[in-house]
Amino acid sequence: MDDTYLPNEAKIIERIHEGPGIFTLRLQFTDPKINEAYTFAPGQFNMLYLHGVGEIAISIVSDPHSDEYYNHTIRVVGRVTRGFEQLECGDCIGIRGPYGRGWPLEKAKGKDVVVITGGLGCAPVVSVFNYIINRRSEFGTISLMQGVKHSSDLIFRERFQRLKDIPNIKIYVGADKSDMHWPWYKGRVLDLVPKMELNPDNTIAFMCGPEMMMKAAVEALAEHNIDETDLYLNMERNMHCAVGHCGHCQYGGQFICKDGPVFSYPEIKELFAKEGF
Amino acid sequence: MNQSYYLPHTKLQSLLDAIIERGYRCVGPQTRGGTITYDDFSQVKELPWGYEDEQLPGQYTLKKTQKTGYFNWVNGPQAIKPELFKPKESLWNVTRDEEGKLSFQPAQLTPAPLCLFGVRPCDIAAMQIQDKVFITGTYRDERYAQRRENTLIIAANCITSSNNCFCVGAGGFPKAERGYDIALTEIEDGFTLEFGSEQGSDIIASLKLSEADGSQINYAKQRIQEAADKQTKTLPGTNLRDALMNNLDHPRWDAVAERCLSCGNCTQVCPTCFCHSEEDEPNVKGNHSEHVREWDSCFTQGHSYIHGKVIRSQTRQRYRQWLTHKLGTWHDQFGESGCVGCGRCVSWCPVGIDITEEATAICSDFINLENKENSHG
Numbered sequence: 001m002d003d004t005y006l007p008n009e010a011k012i013i014e015r016i017h018e019g020p021g022i023f024t025l026r027l028q029f030t031d032p033k034i035n036e037a038y039t040f041a042p043g044q045f046n047m048l049y050l051h052g053v054g055e056i057a058i059s060i061v062s063d064p065h066s067d068e069y070y071n072h073t074i075r076v077v078g079r080v081t082r083g084f085e086q087l088e089c090g091d092c093i094g095i096r097g098p099y100g101r102g103w104p105l106e107k108a109k110g111k112d113v114v115v116i117t118g119g120l121g122c123a124p125v126v127s128v129f130n131y132i133i134n135r136r137s138e139f140g141t142i143s144l145m146q147g148v149k150h151s152s153d154l155i156f157r158e159r160f161q162r163l164k165d166i167p168n169i170k171i172y173v174g175a176d177k178s179d180m181h182w183p184w185y186k187g188r189v190l191d192l193v194p195k196m197e198l199n200p201d202n203t204i205a206f207m208c209g210p211e212m213m214m215k216a217a218v219e220a221l222a223e224h225n226i227d228e229t230d231l232y233l234n235m236e237r238n239m240h241c242a243v244g245h246c247g248h249c250q251y252g253g254q255f256i257c258k259d260g261p262v263f264s265y266p267e268i269k270e271l272f273a274k275e276g277f
Numbered sequence: 278m279n280q281s282y283y284l285p286h287t288k289l290q291s292l293l294d295a296i297i298e299r300g301y302r303c304v305g306p307q308t309r310g311g312t313i314t315y316d317d318f319s320q321v322k323e324l325p326w327g328y329e330d331e332q333l334p335g336q337y338t339l340k341k342t343q344k345t346g347y348f349n350w351v352n353g354p355q356a357i358k359p360e361l362f363k364p365k366e367s368l369w370n371v372t373r374d375e376e377g378k379l380s381f382q383p384a385q386l387t388p389a390p391l392c393l394f395g396v397r398p399c400d401i402a403a404m405q406i407q408d409k410v411f412i413t414g415t416y417r418d419e420r421y422a423q424r425r426e427n428t429l430i431i432a433a434n435c436i437t438s439s440n441n442c443f444c445v446g447a448g449g450f451p452k453a454e455r456g457y458d459i460a461l462t463e464i465e466d467g468f469t470l471e472f473g474s475e476q477g478s479d480i481i482a483s484l485k486l487s488e489a490d491g492s493q494i495n496y497a498k499q500r501i502q503e504a505a506d507k508q509t510k511t512l513p514g515t516n517l518r519d520a521l522m523n524n525l526d527h528p529r530w531d532a533v534a535e536r537c538l539s540c541g542n543c544t545q546v547c548p549t550c551f552c553h554s555e556e557d558e559p560n561v562k563g564n565h566s567e568h569v570r571e572w573d574s575c576f577t578q579g580h581s582y583i584h585g586k587v588i589r590s591q592t593r594q595r596y597r598q599w600l601t602h603k604l605g606t607w608h609d610q611f612g613e614s615g616c617v618g619c620g621r622c623v624s625w626c627p628v629g630i631d632i633t634e635e636a637t638a639i640c641s642d643f644i645n646l647e648n649k650e651n652s653h654g
């Protein structure tokens with residue numbers, strides 16, 4: 001029977017340590033038929049179930065066309081994520097998905113892409129960023145902008161260094177507070193937006209992170225005359241069901257789980273950054 | 278117009294028997310703990326004969342009177358929602374074997390045919406709203422859907438309204454228009470009956486009833502109209518979306534938050550509220566777990582919890598979320614308001630907060646301005 005809420009069993013093929021309290025699980029459905037039929041788009045997420053503990057929403061970070069595995073990068077913050085941290089290679093979990101609407105990649109083709117992320121490792125933009133660099137020629141200039149509070153918060157530090165070798169990419173990293181050897185910008189990374197060279201007619205921006213940061217980014221990009229409809233934001237709210245039934249993720253008239261989590265700015269503008277929604 | 282039949286009070290049991298004979302479990306209104314509750318029954322004598330309720334903001338009183346009739350009361354804190362969208366139910370369970378393999382099983386799906394008897398028009402409207410949440414959207418709740426498919430609805434049109442009723446203001450009427458198999462309207466010594474489905478028509482045919490005469494039909498109509506006319510509360514419009522969303526900083530939100538206890542009673546009694554949480558209930562051995570869902574409320578801390586913070590930590594934000602959703606953004610999601618005007622949230626609020634008063638205070642200026650602009654437009 002096709003039961004909306006029922007997870008399928010998946011096995012951990014590999015567990016990669018990314019940093020303190022951050023790890024990546026490479027997974028595969030145990031049923032080969034399900035594994036083969038499973039497809040997703042960057043920006044979509046799965047509900048991951050830990051036996052006896054609970055279910056949480058986690059973005060899919062691997063490439064949709066890569067191989068027969070898919071990856072989730074999880075940061076430990078509470079009960080369920082802490083439980084996932086204890087798992088090892090070969091352990092089984094439950095997965096249902098994919099859910100939601102991801103990034104508008106068809107629309108982005110041929111355009112310059114600005115990717116802005118804040119906070120601690122933002123999984124939804126990792127997926128879209130990897131997608132773009134794996135298909136480098138299909139997109140124009142890429143600007144990657146990452147802001148962190150403290151320089152030690154930047155995970156994947158070496159990865160950022162390596163990105164410099166990719167053709168036609170501009171990298172902006174900023175830390176509000178930084179140590180001595182910080183090679184990047186010291187200060188709010190969004191301060192660099194006014195200095196960016198952006199073509200307002202051919203730029204699309206993907207954002208993910210704290211809402212106040214995305215708000216500042218939207219304002220800064222507006223100064224470059226980039227159309228509101230070319231600004232995309234990843235939203236996050238408490239989620240239990242992922243299918244528009246439980247009501248936890250409501251954001252005005254939107255269900256973030258099924259109508260989002262990626263929204264164009266005009267879709268959420270009415271409430272965006274308003275306290276209490 | 279559909280044919281009307283006449284069923285005397287003395288033959289109500291035969292209607293019930295005809296339903297039970299067809300394999301239905303019957304759930305209908307009964308008096309419990311000083312209110313009306315819907316529960317299993319098989320005898321008409323279990324129905325609230327002669328009872329009347331009085332409802333005021335924050336007040337509910339049920340009393341036995343000398344009046345004749347099964348349906349002189351209006352409603353109780355709950356009606357049929359708990360039968361269809363269960364307060365708590367298992368969605369699936371999982372067993373882990375010695376090697377750690379997980380096997381997921383959907384919760385039992387054996388919905389026995391269910392007859393919901395004596396359902397108020399507003400509760401039918403609310404049920405149809407919940408159908409949109411759980412059945413007709415992108416994703417289907419299989420258990421809810423199957424229960425609905427196996428449900429026979431016997432409506433009881435309203436012959437009176439409480440002081441808190443405002444179905445007319447909410448865009449409805451105290452007469453069921455759709456969504457029922459049989460609709461009853463109580464008259465002096467019995468009911469007029471109409472069928473709304475083939476099932477309903479079959480059942481009525483099996484009772485060999487005579488047709489209702491003109492005066493019976495007129496009296497039934499008149500009683501429903503009287504119920505509608507009795508309503509004093511109303512909403513300032515049937516679509517308050519823009520009026521609310523343009524008033525998110527209205528001082529009234531602070532004023533209502535001064536009174537609201539954030540207890541969530543309003544959401545618990547509301548027949549359209551659908552929020553729920555999911556949780557695991559593992560066994561002691563740790564090899565089996567039930568994944569259950571339970572009604573939740575936007576008035577709780579946990580409802581808006583997200584990495585270390587509660588998005589709606591203040592009561593003002595919670596009441597605003599509730600009202601703007603119910604009367605406002607519900608239109609975006611489901612193409613109609615989430616309020617059917619049953620008045621329960623008014624009666625069962627411990628401090629007597631009245632949704633119609635709050636909505637009026639917040640929306641009136643906006644609506645008046647809009648009307649002015651339109652008339653000059």
Ligand SMILES: Cc1cc2nc3c(=O)[nH]c(=O)nc-3n(C[C@H](O)[C@H](O)[C@H](O)COP(=O)(O)OP(=O)(O)OC[C@H]3O[C@@H](n4cnc5c(N)ncnc54)[C@H](O)[C@@H]3O)c2cc1C
Binds near residue numbers: 056073261584
């Ligand atoms: C669409 C989406 C994609 C996400 N992708 C990732 C990802 O790729 N990697 C990652 O590490 N985290 C991601 N998160 C956040 C992740 O879901 C939460 O960190 C996780 O639910 C916390 O669970 P917990 O039990 O460990 O924490 P607790 O603090 O104990 O949370 C208790 C419960 O509250 C709810 N909850 C708490 N925080 C969140 C939250 N941020 N979002 C939704 N529900 C929450 C969950 O039901 C959780 O079980 C994503 C969230 C969303 C909505």
Ligand code: SF4
Binds near residue numbers: 548603617618619621
């Ligand atoms: S909001 Fe109040 S009056 Fe409206 S349907 Fe819900 S409980 Fe009834």
Ligand code: SF4
Binds near residue numbers: 541629
């Ligand atoms: S409005 Fe009334 S019933 Fe609803 S949460 Fe506030 S005090 Fe409780």
Ligand code: FES
Binds near residue numbers: 245249
């Ligand atoms: S997560 Fe349940 S409605 Fe979106």
